[in-house]
Amino acid sequence: MAEIIPWPEAENVYAGKFPSKKGAPALSVRMALGSLIIKEKLGLSDQETVDQIKENPYLQYFIGLERYQNEAPFDASMLTWFRKRIEYSDLDTVQEKLRLMLVAKEQEQERQKNKKAKEESNDKHDTDDEPPADAEPKNQGKLIVDATCAPADIAYPTDLGLLNDAREKSEKIIDKLHAHMPKKVKKPRTYRQKARKDFLKLSMKRNVAKKHRERGNGKQLQYLNRNLKSIGALSSNVSLQVLEPYWYRTLLVITELYRQQQQMHQSGQKRIDDRIVSISQPHVRPVVRGKASAKTEFGMKLSISVVNGWSTVERMSWKNYNEGCDLKRDIERYRVRYGYYPESVHADKIYRTQENRNWCKEHGIRLSGIPLGRPPKDAEKNRVRQKQIREDEGIRNGVEGKFGEAKRRYGLKRIMAKLSGTSQTTVSIIFLVMNLQRMLSVLFACFRVLRYSWAQYRRYSCFYAPAEHSFALSAC
Numbered sequence: 001m002a003e004i005i006p007w008p009e010a011e012n013v014y015a016g017k018f019p020s021k022k023g024a025p026a027l028s029v030r031m032a033l034g035s036l037i038i039k040e041k042l043g044l045s046d047q048e049t050v051d052q053i054k055e056n057p058y059l060q061y062f063i064g065l066e067r068y069q070n071e072a073p074f075d076a077s078m079l080t081w082f083r084k085r086i087e088y089s090d091l092d093t094v095q096e097k098l099r100l101m102l103v104a105k106e107q108e109q110e111r112q113k114n115k116k117a118k119e120e121s122n123d124k125h126d127t128d129d130e131p132p133a134d135a136e137p138k139n140q141g142k143l144i145v146d147a148t149c150a151p152a153d154i155a156y157p158t159d160l161g162l163l164n165d166a167r168e169k170s171e172k173i174i175d176k177l178h179a180h181m182p183k184k185v186k187k188p189r190t191y192r193q194k195a196r197k198d199f200l201k202l203s204m205k206r207n208v209a210k211k212h213r214e215r216g217n218g219k220q221l222q223y224l225n226r227n228l229k230s231i232g233a234l235s236s237n238v239s240l241q242v243l244e245p246y247w248y249r250t251l252l253v254i255t256e257l258y259r260q261q262q263q264m265h266q267s268g269q270k271r272i273d274d275r276i277v278s279i280s281q282p283h284v285r286p287v288v289r290g291k292a293s294a295k296t297e298f299g300m301k302l303s304i305s306v307v308n309g310w311s312t313v314e315r316m317s318w319k320n321y322n323e324g325c326d327l328k329r330d331i332e333r334y335r336v337r338y339g340y341y342p343e344s345v346h347a348d349k350i351y352r353t354q355e356n357r358n359w360c361k362e363h364g365i366r367l368s369g370i371p372l373g374r375p376p377k378d379a380e381k382n383r384v385r386q387k388q389i390r391e392d393e394g395i396r397n398g399v400e401g402k403f404g405e406a407k408r409r410y411g412l413k414r415i416m417a418k419l420s421g422t423s424q425t426t427v428s429i430i431f432l433v434m435n436l437q438r439m440l441s442v443l444f445a446c447f448r449v450l451r452y453s454w455a456q457y458r459r460y461s462c463f464y465a466p467a468e469h470s471f472a473l474s475a476c
Helices: 007-015 029-042 046-055 057-062 078-085 088-121 159-178 192-203 210-235 245-267 323-338 354-362 379-408 420-461 467-475
Strands: 142-151 285-288 296-307 310-317 344-346
Touching (some): 007 029, 029 057, 029 078, 046 078, 088 310, 142 323, 159 192, 159 210, 159 245, 210 245, 296 379, 296 420, 323 354
Parallel strands (some): 142 344
């Protein structure tokens, strides 16, 4: 794997993150990106990753160390900085380089295969049969697209729980602001003990009636509103700059959370745009998927495309977008990467809109799924039609397998990163590791074929090879 990864290209991108030549020298991209790959490949935490690198010489070689050492090459907290500096757009450059290497290898194998078949058949084609240089290339290949959700590491959000959490954090902000006030100034009342009892009175019940739940939310909104007014009064005498950046950011989040919850409480609705479901991760949004296990997930929604087992992340968003609108863009990106349109596109039902069907028909692309209109009356044509539908559905299962591999084998089932950018970097690294495994499987498959061919050659050539060639055979 270390020989496959294009470290020089990654180093050129990573060096741009350090325009200044002052300060301590930065660690190499092989150490930064390599440690993140090790973390996702082995499914470890940050501290466990450093511990494994400390005691494993193979992992130390992978991150570029020249010799084995007993001490850790860096602290576990550096992995957070690695995720911040290596953005997902930088990883796209590395993935594109790897994809070009894989395509070149597959084209070389196909060229050798065609050359061998041509030599065996002794069939020489005329130059008139070759298409002109300026001819439009024919559609080739199969494109599989689908979307999924990468849940974030947050507790299941409820209105009562969010309001209680916001109230407790607002009380801490009041304590911090009052600490900078003169000693004679009295601290504003927060009724924190009474508010805590009101929260536990509802949260400890197994089943809560709708009117009791709305009444409990209304009480928490009143407590939070009182605290926000107290913070506003304190800020007239003490600047909010005395707060740490974390608490100032938290104040902004709970202010917006109060506005959303107050609006939903007054209108009686349960939906609002850009709804906050976590105070610590305000960028996380609810994603309605309609699955049997979880109808609503809370995290990032992402779309990928799969071509010959190679997975590419096409879009990552914290909003619940309609992935069917991205089909044309994904097909155009396929054309930019490979130089021609795909022969067929295998997608879910949400992609098969009338607009997408007409667009694919104009470009000679067959969109999978049940065709529009009534089935043919001819039994033979109907059988062929059903067979094609089953084959398309089987091909589309390839992207579901990629999602299953990413969620079961790697960490896509629960993203442990806390920031928006680091979460996107984590998702990109997961698919980078999957593509590296894909390349290694291709290389090992070729190695096994060559090994089997050589074993067969040695097995049968010993009956015909002269005695003086036995040493050469054993040496080979």
